[in-house]
Amino acid sequence: MNALEFRGVSFSYEENGPLAVDDLNFTVQEGDFVAVLGHNGSGKSTLARLSGGLLTADKGEIACFSNVLSDKNLYDIRKNLGIVFQNPDSQAVASLVEDDVAFGPENLGLPRDEIGRRIDFALRATGMEDFRGAMISRLSGGQKQRVAIAGVLAMKPKIMILDEATAMLDPKGRREIVEVVKELNKREGITVVMITHFMEEALQTDRALVMNRGSIAMQGSPEEIFERHEELLSFGLALPRIGVILKKLREGGMELHEVLGADALAKEIVSCVS
Amino acid sequence: MLKDVSFGQYYPVDSFVHRLDPRLKLVFLVVFITAIFLAKEFLALGICAGLLLLALIASKIPIGKVVRALRGILFLVLFTAVINLLFYPGDKVYWNAPAVLFEWKFIKITQAGIMFTAFLIARLILLMICTSLLTYTTTPVALTDGFESLMTPLKWIKFPVHALALVMSIALRFIPSLMDETQRIMNAQKARGSSLDTGSLIKRAKAVTAVVIPLLITSFRLGDELGEAMEVRCYVGGNNRTKYKKLRFSWRDLIVFVLGAGLLAGVIVLRFFPVFAL
Incomplete structure (x- = not known):
């Protein structure tokens, strides 16, 4: 089944202005883990906001699990579709972790004990169970984003969109988030669309879509995409050669840590071999 | 420097005060502030201060936090204190000395002025502590x-x-x-x-x-x-x-409710029959 489908969607922020999204067509299958790549202004975030009904398409149709998005079914669509945004400091409604995670289930009108169970589940799945009573303002960026994911997760969505959710984090925080999301996809079967401009993150996914000027320019497995080096560069995206090599070596059975740069990779290989 | 601003920030520990029903705490705050303003003499204010001290101890809030909250109103307190100290008229005598202790041009320091200033400072401090206690514990x-x-x-x-x-x-x-x-x-x-x-x-x-x-x-x-x-x-x-x-009213709340009612009654009585009036 198609979890998310865009059919000829166009959108412009101003009337007769430049199109942020231009005749966009793609589908995401249920259970997929998809990366959406693109440089700044390629229309990635517009895609997320259109999916959540925060913006209304000028042309075309958006369907989430076969329900075509309209003003009437926004609430039902949002029950199944969660979005995690970029800024760790602007998504929490409450001061305490558990209060914030409870916000979504409360909006759904769930009974108390069910909300409690969902908080347990969401915090466990994001590895934040020890922070249940903590103040969100005291957490690190990565932890805040994990709480944001938990807040969405507690609503038990079938599809989760991460709109550059790692963009404002340090490398450690970024890794944490990608790990959590990957687990959710594998274990809970939640469809994940990860919008990002970090190429390394795309390597973790099953499929990647590359956006350019508001439409899909390339799609395929991350490896396939990264093979087309020249093309990627023409869309303003740099290729993480190191990442590709690292992934292949790991698949070959070497236990290597995440590294950036050729020197670090060389050292990592040497220490692994010796 | 901005990290010092602690007003309005919850302090997460488990204590008697933390567990009180927030409705009760809100009502109690209103009662407490009313009592502070109704108090016209030192004994009444002393009772308020004693009760607040009790609440502070029961809340497990570190004293440093409370002092920090007070720092926010330091300027206000100093300003009010200086103005009142220098210009408060009055000829009431509290201890064995002339009513007017110092006089120079329009500046006049009186015994009544000193007492009144002390009263005012105490009042401001109590106000600040009780309000921040609410946000620290809720x-x-x-x-x-x-x-x-x-x-x-x-x-x-x-x-x-x-x-x-x-x-x-x-x-x-x-x-x-x-x-x-x-x-x-x-x-x-x-x-x-x-x-x-x-x-x-x-x-x-x-x-x-x-x-x-x-x-x-x-x-x-x-x-x-x-x-x-x-x-x-x-x-x-x-x-x-x-x-x-869910908000729940428990035995703790009942105790505090009785204390609050007692406080208000006590302060009102002292207003009509002052023991140690200003």
Whole structure:
């Protein structure tokens, strides 16, 4: 089944202005883990906001699990579709972790004990169970984003969109988030669309879509995409050669840590071999 | 420096005061403030202070936190104190000395002035401590729930109680975020050579606008982003919402309720039959 489908969607922020999204067509299958790549202004975030009904398409149709998005079914669509945004400091409604995670289930009108169970589940799945009573303002960026994911997760969505959710984090925080999301996809079967401009993150996914000027320019497995080096560069995206090599070596059975740069990779290989 | 602003920030420990029903705490705060203003003599104020001290001990809030909260009103306290000390007229004698202790031109320090100033300072400090005790021991969500529950009668006249309560709790939740943001903007301005703590008053005031305007823009942006995040999480207003944390009135609340009623009664009695009047 198609979890998310865009059919000829166009959108412009101003009337007769430049199109942020231009005749966009793609589908995401249920259970997929998809990366959406693109440089700044390629229309990635517009895609997320259109999916959540925060913006209304000028042309075309958006369907989430076969329900075509309209003003009437926004609430039902949002029950199944969660979005995690970029800024760790602007998504929490409450001061305490558990209060914030409870916000979504409360909006759904769930009974108390069910909300409690969902908080347990969401915090466990994001590895934040020890922070249940903590103040969100005291957490690190990565932890805040994990709480944001938990807040969405507690609503038990079938599809989760991460709109550059790692963009404002340090490398450690970024890794944490990608790990959590990957687990959710594998274990809970939640469809994940990860919008990002970090190429390394795309390597973790099953499929990647590359956006350019508001439409899909390339799609395929991350490896396939990264093979087309020249093309990627023409869309303003740099290729993480190191990442590709690292992934292949790991698949070959070497236990290597995440590294950036050729020197670090060389050292990592040497220490692994010796 | 901005990290010191602790007013309005919840302090997460488990204590007697933390467990009290937020509705009761809100009502108690109103009662307490009324009592402080009704108190016209030292014994009444002393009773208020004693009760507050008890509450402070029961709340497990470190004394440093309380002192820090007081630092926020230091200027106000000093200002009021100096003005009253120098200009308060009165010829009442409290101890074995002339009523007017010092006089020079229009400045006049009297015994009554000293007593009155001490009273005023005590009053301000008590006010500040009791208000910050509420926010230290109550999460914004609990505070909101309490407020909403107390204001329920207003719903009958279609007053947007839920929305107002939510606005209140979000405001509290944003204090630390905006503090961080302010610090960030200040650092950015300093890095570009703006000086916020040197130069004439006018110069400094101008430098402050360079912080306030970006801060204002940032808060609008944060507000927009929060709005979208709330919408996506199916927020459609207060109807049909359930609450995870239920407010419950327990034996603790009963004790505090009785104490509060006793306090108010005591202060009113002392107002008519003062023991140690000003």
